[in-house]
Amino acid sequence: MAALGDLRHRTALAPVAWLWSRLNAGQQAVALRAVERALEALSGIVGMKVAPQVLANRLTDRLEEVGGEALVRDPMGWLLGRGLMQRPACPDPRCDDGIRLDTRSDCPTCGNIVHMRRALRARIATQVEAEMRDCDPAARRGEVERRLRKETLLEEARTQSHRARAAREAEQRQEAIARRRALEEDAETARTQAPCADCGLPEAAGLCPTCSYRRRTETLMREAVDLAVAMRSDLSDAAAVAELTRQCETDTRAMLALACERAHGPDADPAWIAFTAPEVAQRIRNERRAAALRRLERSPEAVAEAEAVYEAVVRRRGRGAEAAAEQAADAAGRRTAEFLLRQRMGELRAARERAALALSALGRVAGEAV
Structure with a gap:
């Protein structure tokens, strides 16, 4: 059993390790x-x-049915013909000897079949x-059994058809899984082999x-530059915004280069500088x-x-709530500052969009004049 690689x-x-050693x-x-075929069927x-x-x-x-491995005379025949085979007692593909494969509980479909067969016998x-009221009881019993056999054969035919359809559906599911897995593997291979876009x-x-x-x-x-511009520029003046953006970008990049040079020296490997730059930029x-938030917390709005x-906390809780009121006030000031910062960043984006639209319109006018 240890020689099995899978x-x-x-x-x-594992339950038939001794039988396996006899093969x-x-x-x-x-x-x-x-x-492997049994595992594929169960996987579906x-x-x-x-x-x-x-x-x-x-x-x-x-094995419990036969009394243990020692009582199995033909290990190969037992495995192929009895041990590995599913034995559904009803049309439900999850049924195996009246037990649900997924829950290990009694198969409810089997119980329903027993109930339906009893009802069928009573109906027949x-x-x-009613039809053979004048016949003797033995003849009536024989007719009942004949009709039951006929209905049983018809039901068995329907069951076989249902099992065949379920088997085809399980096979189709496995094929779909295999196709999806192949597509995922191809996509992953293509992704890993793709060259750098830059x-x-x-x-x-x-x-x-x-x-x-x-x-x-x-x-x-860009985020660092925008924060500086949003806090220092007159956002209603597009020209001032553009000029301050250029100046802040130049200063910020110089600050980044200086910090990276201090961290690795002037002759550092570019790969080390590239690795360090995001950390410095994030800082x-x-x-x-x-x-910006500290400044906005001191704004009149905050x-x-x-x-x-x-004041609201003090009124609600009364005397002795000063500490809680201060804590709530500080939180309110921070929330207001965050809101004001988001508002300023939105105004900055809007100012740049207006400037871009104006520049585009000017270009169209110049093109039409030519």
């Missing part, structure tokens, strides 16, 4: 194919992860009693580490955001909101 096979065949190499190869019912343990439970139950007996480095999964660090740095730099962005919250 953990799924070892789990499924020769050729028999084991044939049995393994049967095990209970899932791939649970299928090995469900098959192990089936083999355990089958009533019909025969520098063209082959097999970089679309973006090499250096370019990824650079993109992250650029994003943080600059965070510092500017914190400074102060008024904090005072209003302080």
Whole structure:
């Protein structure tokens, strides 16, 4: 059993380890194919992860029926013909000897079938009693049994058709799973083999580490510049916004380069600088955001909101609530500052969009004049 390389096979065949040792190499190869077919069928019912343990439970139950491994005379025949085979007692594909494969509980469909067969016998007996009232009881019983056999054969035909349809559906599900897995593997292979979109480095999964660090740095730099411009510029003046943006971007990039040079020296490897730059840019962005919030917390709007919250808490709780009121006021001031900062950032984006639209309109007018 230890020679089996697949953990799924070892789990499924653990209850019959001694029987497995009695098989020769050729028999084991044939049995393994049967095990794989059983696992595929169970995977369509209970899932791939649970299928090995469900098959192990089936083999355990089958061994209990015969009294243990020692009483199995033909290990190969027993495995292929009895141990690994599903024995549904009803049309439900999850049924195995009247037990639900997914819950290990009694199969409710089997119970329903027993109930329906009893009802069928009673109905046929009533019909025969009405039709053969003048016949002797033995003849009526014979007619009841004949009609029951006929109905049973019809039901068996319907059951076989249902099982065949369920088997086809399970096979189709497995094929769909295999196709999806193949597509996912192809997509993952294509993704990992894709060159870097920025520098063209082959097999970089679309973006090499250096370019990824650079993109992250650029994003943080833009956020840091926007924070400075939003707090220092007259957002109603598009020209002033554009000029301050250029100045802040120049200053911020110089600050970033100086910090990276101090961290690694003037002759540092560019790869180390690219790795460090996002951390430095994030620190600059965070510092500017914190400074902007501190400034906005002192704004008239934030102060008024904090005072209003302080007074409301004192009125509601009475004397002795000063500490709680101060805490609530501080939180209100921070919330107001965050709201004002989001408002300023939105106004900055709107100012830039207006400037871009004006520039575009001017370009169209110049083109039409030419």
